[in-house]
Amino acid sequence: MTAAPVIRTEGLSHFFGDAASRAQVLFDLDVEIDPGSLVILTGPSGSGKTTLLTLMGAMRSVQQGRISILGKSLTGLQGAALTQMRRDIGFIFQMHNLFDSLTALQNLTMATHMADTPPDLARRNCLALLERLGLGHRVHHKPGQLSGGQRQRVAVARALVNSPRLILADEPTAALDKDSGLEVVTMLREFAAQDGRAVVMVTHDNRIIGLADRIMNMVDGRIVSDVRVSEAVNLSMALREVDLFARLSTAELTQVAEKMTTRRFADGEVFVRHGEEGDMFYLLQEGQAQVMVGENGQQRVAVTLEAGQYFGERALITGETRNATVIGRGAGRVAMLSKEEFQQALRLAPALPEQLKRIYFGR
Numbered sequence: 001m002t003a004a005p006v007i008r009t010e011g012l013s014h015f016f017g018d019a020a021s022r023a024q025v026l027f028d029l030d031v032e033i034d035p036g037s038l039v040i041l042t043g044p045s046g047s048g049k050t051t052l053l054t055l056m057g058a059m060r061s062v063q064q065g066r067i068s069i070l071g072k073s074l075t076g077l078q079g080a081a082l083t084q085m086r087r088d089i090g091f092i093f094q095m096h097n098l099f100d101s102l103t104a105l106q107n108l109t110m111a112t113h114m115a116d117t118p119p120d121l122a123r124r125n126c127l128a129l130l131e132r133l134g135l136g137h138r139v140h141h142k143p144g145q146l147s148g149g150q151r152q153r154v155a156v157a158r159a160l161v162n163s164p165r166l167i168l169a170d171e172p173t174a175a176l177d178k179d180s181g182l183e184v185v186t187m188l189r190e191f192a193a194q195d196g197r198a199v200v201m202v203t204h205d206n207r208i209i210g211l212a213d214r215i216m217n218m219v220d221g222r223i224v225s226d227v228r229v230s231e232a233v234n235l236s237m238a239l240r241e242v243d244l245f246a247r248l249s250t251a252e253l254t255q256v257a258e259k260m261t262t263r264r265f266a267d268g269e270v271f272v273r274h275g276e277e278g279d280m281f282y283l284l285q286e287g288q289a290q291v292m293v294g295e296n297g298q299q300r301v302a303v304t305l306e307a308g309q310y311f312g313e314r315a316l317i318t319g320e321t322r323n324a325t326v327i328g329r330g331a332g333r334v335a336m337l338s339k340e341e342f343q344q345a346l347r348l349a350p351a352l353p354e355q356l357k358r359i360y361f362g363r
Contacts, residue, residue, distance in 0.1 A: 003035045004071055005032040005033055006033050006034070006165065006198040007033035007068070007200070008033075008066075008067070008068045009029050009030060009032075009055075009065065009066065009067045009068075011028050011066065012029040012062070012064070012065035013026050013028055013063065013065055014026040014048075014055065014060070014063055015063060025048050025051050025221050026052060028065070029222070029223060036192055036193055036196060036197070036198065037192060037198050037213040037214055038185075038188060038189045038192045038212050038214075039212065039213065039214045039215075040203055040215050041053070041203075041217075041218060042202075042209075042217050043217050043218035043219055044219065047219050047220060048221040048222075050202060052218070053202055055074075056069065056168055056200060057086070057089050057168045058082060058086055069089070069166065070165055087114055087162070088164050088166060089164050090160060090162070090166070090167045091168055092167065092168070092170065092172045093155065094170045094171040096143070096152050096154065098155060098158075100144060102142065103139065103142055104138055104142075104154045105139040107154055107158055108129065108157055108158050108161050111161050112125070112161055112162060115162040117162070125161055126161055130157055132157075133154075133180075133183065134153065134180070135153055135154065138150060148175040149180055152176060153176070153180065153184065156169075160187070165197050166199075166200075167198075167199040167200070168199075168200050168201075169188070169199065169200070169202065170202045171204070171205075172185075172188075172201060173185065173203060173205045173207075173208055174204075181205060182207070185211050186211065188201070213229055213230065214228050214229060215227045215229060225258065232257045232258050234285075235260055235335055236253040236256075238285070239256060239283070241308060242310055244310075252345075252348045259338075259341045259345075260283070260335045260341075261335070262285065262336070265287070265328045265333070266328065266331060267328060267331060268328065268329075269327065269328040270325065270327050271326045272312055272322050272325060273325050274324055276321060276322050277315070277321055278312060278320075279339050280316075280336050280337065280338060280339065281312045281316055281337040281338075282310060282311050282334050282335070283308075283309075283336075283337075284305055284306065284309055284310065284311075284332065284334055285334060286307055286331075287307065287330045287331060287332015287333065287334075288304055288328070289305045289326050289329060289332075289334075290303075290304050290327050290329055291325075292324060292326070293325075299325070302324065305326075307332075311326050312326070316339050316342050316343065317346075
């Protein structure tokens with residue numbers, strides 16, 4: 001059974017201002033964040049990343065659409081129910097927002113009061129987190145006695161100390177050097193992997209993007225790309241074995257993989273019908289597919305394709321209609337590339353399209 005998303009938005013839109021000055025900043029967003037994932041939101045300033053993050057954290061009211069956090073709808077949530085929801089969410093802000101009059105240890109200890117953790121256990125947890133983040137020698141220092149990077153690491157520890165089920169982070173590594181930033185994001189990744197939790201992080205830090213499970217890019221209030229990193233890596237490796245793309249570099253293969261969509265299929269699903277116009281390239285990831293051709297008025301199996309094999313490319317290259325029917329056999333998974341994206345991929349290797357046309361046209 002598939003676990004329910006930690007976050008789900010449906011048709012989520014948001015506006016700032018009133019009447020004539022009203023401006024839309026988010027446009028009809030449908031997003032699902034799976035348990036166990038570290039998701040990075042990227043995009044230019046003003047694209048809506050922080051607005052989306054604050055909506056996910058129940059820090060703004062939902063204006064249009066729906067949003068569910070940890071299986072509960074935020075629509076109409078208020079009072080004690082809203083407070084309880086926020087206790088299940090840890091926040092890491094771009095500004096650390098620590099209490100200047102309290103030491104690092106006291107800032108963390110105060111956060112544990114919300115969770116009713118026994119004092120001795122709370123103190124041990126706080127000390128362990130500060131030690132992990134390289135602050136064991138700064139536990140009794142106040143924010144004014146800490147560097148910007150140290151203050152930010154205290155803020156990260158504070159967000160983690162109660163083991164919330166969701167962490168929302170806005171530029172958590174902006175004030176950190178490379179090593180400290182990698183340590184923080186590694187901790188967040190470990191956190192996400194525990195007990196179906198999740199982390200959503202806004203960042204422009206290219207140094208840590210490789211640690212993400214998923215990268216969503218926003219532009220002008222819309223999600224323009226959504227890449228599941230491990231899936232893109234697996235697809236890149238599979239594409240390397242496809243003779244059509246064998247000449248492409250790793251960077252080019254990754255570029256193609258990021259444009260592919262994947263989905264499950266059921267036994268008997270028809271991918272391609274004889275005589276139809278070609279509009280998609282297919283790469284089998286799991287399961288089988290049978291290529292059916294007509295012979296003496298009957299359909300016969302010309303070939304059975306296995307995982308790692310592909311189909312649908314001829315019509316995209318030659319412009320002819322489909323010359324066979326392809327049917328899925330057994331439950332499986334397929335990756336797809338649209339006609340336009342497929343042709344763009346071929347253009348990455350300039351000599352390849354002409355060679356393929358000679359092969360398919362027999363000249």
